Amino acid sequence: MIFDSLDVSYGEMWGSYRGMAHPDPMSRALAARKHAAGMDYAVLLSARERPLALVEYWPRRMWRVYLFDDRSWCMQMIDLKPHHTGMLLAHRNTRWQFSTEQEHSSGQWDVQETTTVLADRMVEVRSEFAGPRGAPTQPLHARAPGRSSSDPEHVPVRLLSAPVEDFLCPVPEFGDWQVFAPFLAQQGHEPATTVVLRDVSVDEGSGPLRATEIEQLFTPGECDTPDGPAVVEPVDAGLLRITSGQLAVSDPGWISDPRTVAVPPGEFPVTLSLLRTTHGARVAAARVTFLDSPPREWEMALRPDEDLELLGEGQFYGVGVDTGTAAFMDATRTVIEEQLDEDLFIPLDSDSRFSVELPGTEPEPNLIAFRAGQGDGAYPVWIGRTDDGRVGCVVVDFQLHSADGGE
Numbered sequence: 001m002i003f004d005s006l007d008v009s010y011g012e013m014w015g016s017y018r019g020m021a022h023p024d025p026m027s028r029a030l031a032a033r034k035h036a037a038g039m040d041y042a043v044l045l046s047a048r049e050r051p052l053a054l055v056e057y058w059p060r061r062m063w064r065v066y067l068f069d070d071r072s073w074c075m076q077m078i079d080l081k082p083h084h085t086g087m088l089l090a091h092r093n094t095r096w097q098f099s100t101e102q103e104h105s106s107g108q109w110d111v112q113e114t115t116t117v118l119a120d121r122m123v124e125v126r127s128e129f130a131g132p133r134g135a136p137t138q139p140l141h142a143r144a145p146g147r148s149s150s151d152p153e154h155v156p157v158r159l160l161s162a163p164v165e166d167f168l169c170p171v172p173e174f175g176d177w178q179v180f181a182p183f184l185a186q187q188g189h190e191p192a193t194t195v196v197l198r199d200v201s202v203d204e205g206s207g208p209l210r211a212t213e214i215e216q217l218f219t220p221g222e223c224d225t226p227d228g229p230a231v232v233e234p235v236d237a238g239l240l241r242i243t244s245g246q247l248a249v250s251d252p253g254w255i256s257d258p259r260t261v262a263v264p265p266g267e268f269p270v271t272l273s274l275l276r277t278t279h280g281a282r283v284a285a286a287r288v289t290f291l292d293s294p295p296r297e298w299e300m301a302l303r304p305d306e307d308l309e310l311l312g313e314g315q316f317y318g319v320g321v322d323t324g325t326a327a328f329m330d331a332t333r334t335v336i337e338e339q340l341d342e343d344l345f346i347p348l349d350s351d352s353r354f355s356v357e358l359p360g361t362e363p364e365p366n367l368i369a370f371r372a373g374q375g376d377g378a379y380p381v382w383i384g385r386t387d388d389g390r391v392g393c394v395v396v397d398f399q400l401h402s403a404d405g406g407e
Contacts (some may be wrong), residue, residue, distance in 0.1 A: 205313030211298030246331035295384025330365030373398030
């Protein structure tokens with residue numbers, strides 16, 4: 001294909017094997033902010049509605065380029081790393097050969113050839129071959145380097161001499177995607193003398209997830225949910241003792257890096273919002289209340305290195321859950337490993353238990369854990385501030401009420 005223009009779109013990291021369009025598109029402005037912050041994103045370069053290259057920007061100024069042929073098959077992957085000021089080195093170039101479209105779609109290649117730039121102006125070319133037809137093979141990117149399904153100990157390797165300059169390209173400024181146009185020729189796409197970039201990026205959208213109707217999560221009565229009608233039932237989960245002035249919100253099984261909020265020391269009530277439907281009851285939200293005054297505004301609980309400007313539409317920074325359980329605790333509280341199953345997780349396995357306390361000998365802090373309404377995942381933590389800016393309450397929303405949950 002000869003091309004004189006490239007359509008440019010942006011999205012989250014996704015990899016060539018997940019299709020030919022961004023599953024999570026983002027605006028050009030958001031991608032530019034991520035680039036400036038050193039955060040990952042992806043750029044899709046297309047022509048005549050065909051993908052030609054997917055370019056991924058990785059942290060530490062690394063790049064990866066996937067190349068597509070005229071059939072829109074991903075046939076090549078190039079890894080680039082900083083070489084010296086202003087230049088990138090294509091230090092690894094992997095090509096695949098496929099016999100049929102079905103084999104391509106399943107990632108079952110016939111031949112994989114990897115070219116690696118070594119020191120001393122040497123290049124290693126390693127060829128791997130799939131096993132006999134019908135023999136089990138692994139999909140793309142799953143095999144360990146230097147292994148083949150037919151003869152794992154004897155992979156053909158050639159050493160060639162080549163100047164490193166043959167593998168260099170300039171480091172692109174954001175938007176300077178013509179830098180990658182020469183790579184397209186490796187799949188038979190020929191750039192014209194002048195290549196015009198056309199932005200087909202999505203709009204900025206409404207921005208990060210916003211706190212809406214948080215108070216209604218704890219208002220008893222009937223409500224509508226994406227799963228149909230339900231009843232909200234607030235229940236008392238006990239008093240949380242804070243001694244350090246720092247509330248931590250975390251999965252109790254993984255509290256090495258909790259999300260923290262500065263709060264006053266003392267004992268404060270914890271309330272769960274149960275959402276009852278015909279299928280049973282789940283914890284929709286959990287709240288610890290520090291002041292009787294109602295919140296005037298809500299803000300997302302952020303770590304110092306987190307920036308709302310780097311979030312796409314409906315996205316959020318939240319607490320990660322890997323054990324189906326979240327907890328409120330003092331930031332100095334630790335958990336003895338034996339307590340997790342015996343004193344915490346086993347009680348919460350009961351259909352009648354939605355929260356459990358791990359007590360601390362007074363005046364030591366305790367811990368109150370509760371089921372995460374949707375199980376494992378990530379959930380937003382909201383800080384409710386009063387008219388004078390003080391923290392009135394902290395809420396974990398398990399997003400059972402809203403149909404437009406973020407990421």
